[in-house]
Amino acid sequence: MTTSIVTAQAPGKASRTAATPDPARLRRRRRLAQWGFVAPAVVFMLLFFGYPLVRNVVMSFQHFTPKTFFTGDAPFNGADNWSHVFQDPLFGKALWHTLVFTAGSLLGQFCIGLALAVFFSRRFPLNGVLRSLILLPWLVPMVVSGIVWRRILDQDTGVLNSFLDTLGLGGHTPWLTSPGMALLSVILVNIWIGIPFNMVILYGGLQEIPKELYEAASLDGAPAWRTFRSITLPMLKPVITVVLVLGFMSTVKILDLILALTDGGPADATQTLGTLTYQNSFVRLDFGAGAVVGNVLILVSAVFAVFYLRANRTEGK
Amino acid sequence: MSKRFNRIPERSPVARRRGRSRRAVAPLTAVSVLVAGAALTGCGEQRDGDVYTVMNSSTDETYHRWDAEAMARCGTRLGVTIEQQSVPAAQVMTKALRMASSKSLPDIVQFDASEMPTFAEAGGLVDLKTLGLSTRDIPQGIVNFGSYKGTYYGAARSVNTLALFYNKDILDQAGVKVPTTWDELRKAAKKLTGGKRYGLALSAGGAEDGVFQFTPFMWSNGGDETRLDGPQVAGALDYWKALLADGSLSKSTVSWTQADVNDQFMAGNAAMMINGPWQVETLNTKKSLHWGIAKIPVPRAGAPSVGPLGGAVLTVPNTGDKAREKRAGEIVACLASQKEQLTYALNSWMVPANAKAAAVWRTRVPELDALADQVAAARSRTAKLGAGWPSVSLALQSAFQSALTGQSSEAALKRAQQRATSGN
Numbered sequence: 001m002t003t004s005i006v007t008a009q010a011p012g013k014a015s016r017t018a019a020t021p022d023p024a025r026l027r028r029r030r031r032l033a034q035w036g037f038v039a040p041a042v043v044f045m046l047l048f049f050g051y052p053l054v055r056n057v058v059m060s061f062q063h064f065t066p067k068t069f070f071t072g073d074a075p076f077n078g079a080d081n082w083s084h085v086f087q088d089p090l091f092g093k094a095l096w097h098t099l100v101f102t103a104g105s106l107l108g109q110f111c112i113g114l115a116l117a118v119f120f121s122r123r124f125p126l127n128g129v130l131r132s133l134i135l136l137p138w139l140v141p142m143v144v145s146g147i148v149w150r151r152i153l154d155q156d157t158g159v160l161n162s163f164l165d166t167l168g169l170g171g172h173t174p175w176l177t178s179p180g181m182a183l184l185s186v187i188l189v190n191i192w193i194g195i196p197f198n199m200v201i202l203y204g205g206l207q208e209i210p211k212e213l214y215e216a217a218s219l220d221g222a223p224a225w226r227t228f229r230s231i232t233l234p235m236l237k238p239v240i241t242v243v244l245v246l247g248f249m250s251t252v253k254i255l256d257l258i259l260a261l262t263d264g265g266p267a268d269a270t271q272t273l274g275t276l277t278y279q280n281s282f283v284r285l286d287f288g289a290g291a292v293v294g295n296v297l298i299l300v301s302a303v304f305a306v307f308y309l310r311a312n313r314t315e316g317k
Numbered sequence: 318m319s320k321r322f323n324r325i326p327e328r329s330p331v332a333r334r335r336g337r338s339r340r341a342v343a344p345l346t347a348v349s350v351l352v353a354g355a356a357l358t359g360c361g362e363q364r365d366g367d368v369y370t371v372m373n374s375s376t377d378e379t380y381h382r383w384d385a386e387a388m389a390r391c392g393t394r395l396g397v398t399i400e401q402q403s404v405p406a407a408q409v410m411t412k413a414l415r416m417a418s419s420k421s422l423p424d425i426v427q428f429d430a431s432e433m434p435t436f437a438e439a440g441g442l443v444d445l446k447t448l449g450l451s452t453r454d455i456p457q458g459i460v461n462f463g464s465y466k467g468t469y470y471g472a473a474r475s476v477n478t479l480a481l482f483y484n485k486d487i488l489d490q491a492g493v494k495v496p497t498t499w500d501e502l503r504k505a506a507k508k509l510t511g512g513k514r515y516g517l518a519l520s521a522g523g524a525e526d527g528v529f530q531f532t533p534f535m536w537s538n539g540g541d542e543t544r545l546d547g548p549q550v551a552g553a554l555d556y557w558k559a560l561l562a563d564g565s566l567s568k569s570t571v572s573w574t575q576a577d578v579n580d581q582f583m584a585g586n587a588a589m590m591i592n593g594p595w596q597v598e599t600l601n602t603k604k605s606l607h608w609g610i611a612k613i614p615v616p617r618a619g620a621p622s623v624g625p626l627g628g629a630v631l632t633v634p635n636t637g638d639k640a641r642e643k644r645a646g647e648i649v650a651c652l653a654s655q656k657e658q659l660t661y662a663l664n665s666w667m668v669p670a671n672a673k674a675a676a677v678w679r680t681r682v683p684e685l686d687a688l689a690d691q692v693a694a695a696r697s698r699t700a701k702l703g704a705g706w707p708s709v710s711l712a713l714q715s716a717f718q719s720a721l722t723g724q725s726s727e728a729a730l731k732r733a734q735q736r737a738t739s740g741n
Contacts, residue, residue, distance in 0.1 A: 066439035066704075069418040070635075087739075155569045156513070157586065177568050179722050265523030266571040267718035282411055284707050285435060 053298070060291035068287070081288040090268060090276065091293070098272040098300075101187055102251045108191035109247060110240075113198025118232070120199070121206045131203075138196035146260025149189045150176065153261075179269035182262055186270050190257060198243055205239030206232070238312075245308040249301055273297045368398045369641075369648055372413065373427035373629070374406035379598065383664045391651035399648060410435065413634070417441055422634040424645040430462050430471060430630050431525070431710075434703040437465040443633045444468050448646025454655070459670045462697040463630045471630025472653040475667035477593045478624035478695040479533055480688050481614065482600075485607040487514075487588040495611045499556055502589075502614040506565035509588035516565040518578045518587035521557065523718055526575045528710045529625050529698075530591055531557070531717055533613045536623035536696060542709055543701055545716065546727070546734040552616075554717055554726040561721055571718050582608075593627060594688055597666035610687050626695040628667065668692045712736040 060081055062074035085091050120131050137145065152159045153175035165171025175185040209232065217227045233240075255274035258264060264271040264279065271279075273293055281290025371388065375381045381403055388399040402423060404412050410432050416422045417439075428436060436442055446452075446469050452460045455473075463471035481502075483495060491509055496502040506516030521527045534556060535542070540549035560566045567573075567581070575592055582590040583603055591613065600608055612622045631652060633645045651657065658669040662678050668689050669675045679689050699706045716733035720726045 066414055066435055066441070069414040070440050072418070088736075090736075150572070154572075156567050157581075157584075174568055176572050177570075177722070179719070262572065263523045265714070265718050266722050267523075267724075268715050279711065282407075283711060285410070285414075 056291050056294055056298070060288060060295050062288050064287040064291070066285050074288075077288070081292045085280075085289050085292040090271060093268060094271045094273050094276040094293075095296075097183055097270060098252060098254075098274070100183060101190070101254065101272055102248060104184075104187040105190040105194060105251045106244060106247050108187065109194030109198045110244065112191065113195050113243075114202050116195065116199045117202035117206055118228070120203055131199075134199060135196045137193050138200075142193070142256045143260045145189070145193055146257050149192075150261050153185055153189075176262055177266060179267045182266060182269045186258060186261055189261060190251065190254065193257070194247060194251070198247065201239060201243045201246075202236065205236045208239075209235045241308065241311045245304060245311075248304050252300060252304075253297055273300075367396075368400060369425070369645060370400045370402055370423035371425040371427065371631075371648075372402045372404065372409065372423040374409050374429070375401070375403045375427075376405055380665065383661060387652055387657050387661060391648055391657070394651060395644075395647055397644065397648070413441070414439075417634070420636075422636050424633070424636070424641060425631055425649060426634055427629045427631050428471065430473065430626070430628055431698050431706055433463070433471045433630055433632060434465040434699045434706070436632070436634075437468070437470045438704040441635050442470040443635050443642050443646075445470060445472060445633065445646060445649065448633060448643055448649075450646060450650050450653075454672050455670055456672055456693065458626065458693070458695065458697070461700055462626050462628075465699075465703060471632045472649050473628055473630045473670040474653050474658050475662045475665060476626050476628040476670050476692055476695070477595060477667045478626055478688065478691045479530060479591055479593050479613060480624070480691055481589060481611045482582060482592050482596075483589040483609050483611065484582070484585070484587075485609050487585075491588075495609065496589075496614050497612070498614050498618050499616050503556075503560060503563065503565070506560060506589065507563050510563075510565050513586060515567050515581075515587045516563075517560060517589045517591070518567065518573070518581045519557075519570060519591040520573045520575045520578045521570045521717055521721055522572060522574050522577075523714045524574065525710060527571075527717065528713050529627060530575070531713065532625040532696075532698065533591075533623060536625075537613070537615045537620060541701070542698070542706075542713070544734070545709070545713060545737060546731045551726040551730055554720050554730065556616075557717065558720060558726065571721050594666040594668070594685060597685075610685060612687050612691050621694055622691060624691045624695045626692070626697045628670075709737045 059074070061076055061078065062068075063077045063080070064074045068074045116134065120127055140148075151157075153161075155161060155172065155174050155177050158175070160175070161171045161173060163171075164173065174181055176182050213231050213235070214227060217231055222230070253274050254272055255278055258270055258272060258275050259278070262270045264275040273296060277290050277293040277297065279290075280293060281287050371384075373384060375384045381401065384403075385401055388401055392399040406429060409426065409428060413422065413426050413428075413436060422441075426436075433442070442465075445463075450469070450472060452469060459473055459476055460469060462476065463469060463473050481496070487509060488495065488505075493505045493508055494501075496505045502517070509516035520530050531553070532542075534553040535550050538549045538553040538556075540547055540553055544550070557566075561568070561570065567586075569577075573581070575596070578587070578590050579592055579596045579599060581587045582592070583600065583606060600606060613624060615622045631649045633642055633649060636642060653670070655669075655671050655674045658671050658674040659677055661667075662669040662674065663681060666682070666685065668685075669678050675689060675692075679686060698710075702709055712733040715736070716729040719729040719732075
């Protein structure tokens with residue numbers, strides 16, 4: 001169909017080209033048509049991804065304040081915003097928290113998600129029901145989860161501490177109220193949220209592994225752990241890359257969950273790059289500084305996107 | 318495969334259609350650009366002649382209804398239609414800024430008074446006095462509350478502040494008198510703590526709520542937001558630390574908002590709380606709860622109790638349309654008139670800004686008398702710092718949270734002062 005469209009001639013010139021088909025012209029036309037199909041996507045990307053991205057970079061070099069919204073004036077101030085943000089002790093803290101949060105969340109989500117995926121790839125009664133129940137945390141809006149968990153983790157009246165108390169395990173853990181604990185608690189909640197995503201994708205990947213491989217392994221007398229290490233993991237590698245990179249992208253920019261759980265507190269113990277951007281831009285209304293932190297976040301994500309693309313390319317070869 | 322088409326005679330309908338579909342590629346591109354462009358410019362809408370918009374943060378059903386009723390009355394009186402657009406409180410400022418850049422500002426914006434200076438400094442507000450509004454019968458403190466650098470930009474309908482709420486039954490049972498000084502408060506709180514119940518609940522959360530609650534302690538102790546590292550501020554923070562160390566305050570204090578504090582008080586988990594009159598409506602839903610209200614205790618007997626002035630102000634944004642701004646000024650004047658103020662204040666349990674309305678209000682709700690006294694002596698958070706308040710507020714939040722979770726007050730506040738002055 002496509003080819004017939006491309007090769008059809010414009011009325012009036014049909015007779016001439018019918019006699020001498022010009023390959024260069026044909027190729028040009030085809031190229032043009034191809035671009036025509038790509039154009040909407042390119043325009044969309046440029047408008048909604050390219051423009052904000054460039055704008056954000058430019059903004060980080062501007063003195064962009066509430067006044068700018070009225071006058072449109074945002075004088076360039078060189079690297080002022082950048083040096084300002086980098087000198088803020090909170091930036092270093094937020095960067096560190098972001099790394100710990102991302103690494104901790106990914107590790108937890110992935111390990112538990114993989115374990116559940118392996119578990120559910122066996123056949124047993126109620127498998128389907130249980131599997132869909134585990135999806136719940138994924139379906140609940142992040143802010144709702146945050147608010148519910150804030151109640152669960154309350155030091156005095158929270159369900160978790162009451163539960164630990166009845167088990168005789170203390171029950172006075174300051175989950176969200178101690179600067180030493182808060183980041184861990186936020187990570188635990190995020191792991192809970194991320195498990196379904198990891199499980200679903202990894203479960204799908206597991207279904208793709210040919211059963212013959214396992215049969216061969218069991219004929220060779222390979223124990224379960226060996227089978228997992230030598231068959232499941234290597235066969236699952238492309239899926240694992242996807243899961244980890246997508247997980248990274250959504251975790252590194254975390255904002256809503258932390259705002260709902262701790263608001264970055266107590267004492268800035270859960271400030272991440274996401275919350276710092278929010279605070280700079282929308283609380284202090286210093287949009288230049290907010291853009292700087294945002295750019296750092298984009299940069300971090302971009303580095304991982306490159307890894308992802310490379311990994312994908314080598315898988316493709 | 319192309320031969321078949323090449324043999325089709327010119328002007329055949331099929332060939333024409335094919336040709337068109339090929340040529341459609343360029344228009345397709347153009348259309349996608351146009352659609353995207355239209356989507357972006359669609360924001361700048363035309364204003365309708367007799368329809369005026371008020372943007373506020375009355376997202377609660379009750380407040381939204383009270384405001385809608387007041388707007389309907391004023392609309393009838395002035396012969397215009399007034400539309401209410403309510404957005405969450407945290408979004409009023411950013412939404413208004415976005416609207417400013419797309420030249421689609423509403424006719425009236427109700428800002429939280431602590432945010433108004435930021436918008437005024439950006440040149441976004443009209444001087445209400447040029448629109449014919451008067452400040453007669455409004456106490457100077459409340460005029461200042463709605464002013465920035467001496468210009469009156471915001472008309473308050475009602476104001477609020479913080480006070481000490483106490484559970485009458487619990488205090489009676491324990492034989493504890495309502496505390497008036499810090500010492501008494503500390504002793505009373507300790508005595509009232511027992512089992513699951515804490516003597517006092519307050520919010521030291523990492524947001525404006527916590528700072529709002531800290532100010533009465535800071536100011537009554539002679540502290541000042543321009544010198545966070547001063548000894549008086551540290552003294553106030555040490556007092557909070559002492560309450561926490563006594564066990565009279567829950568460790569969760571650092572994560573509570575003012576609404577959480579109210580929940581704790583209503584559930585009987587706290588015998589006393591620091592909170593504001595906007596909670597009264599909720600408090601009254603629990604009939605078995607007998608609560609009283611008193612001024613926030615002061616460091617020494619006889620010292621003035623200085624609370625923070627809270628509340629929203631009605632402002633007229635600078636839209637450039639003088640006639641509409643004038644009309645908007647009339648709407649503000651109506652909404653903030655003595656009569657409307659009283660209705661609004663009685664509904665929302667806040668204190669009318671107008672002195673005459675406040676006098677009537679006192680006779681109607683004698684149980685909130687303490688609040689009216691506290692309002693009369695209350696101070697605005699932005700009076701000294703104006704648009705610089707948000708940075709100081711953020712630094713202060715971080716400081717009292719650090720101090721309440723282990724750091725020394727002096728060290729935490731010293732860092733806060735550095736952060737506030739460096740603009741970080």
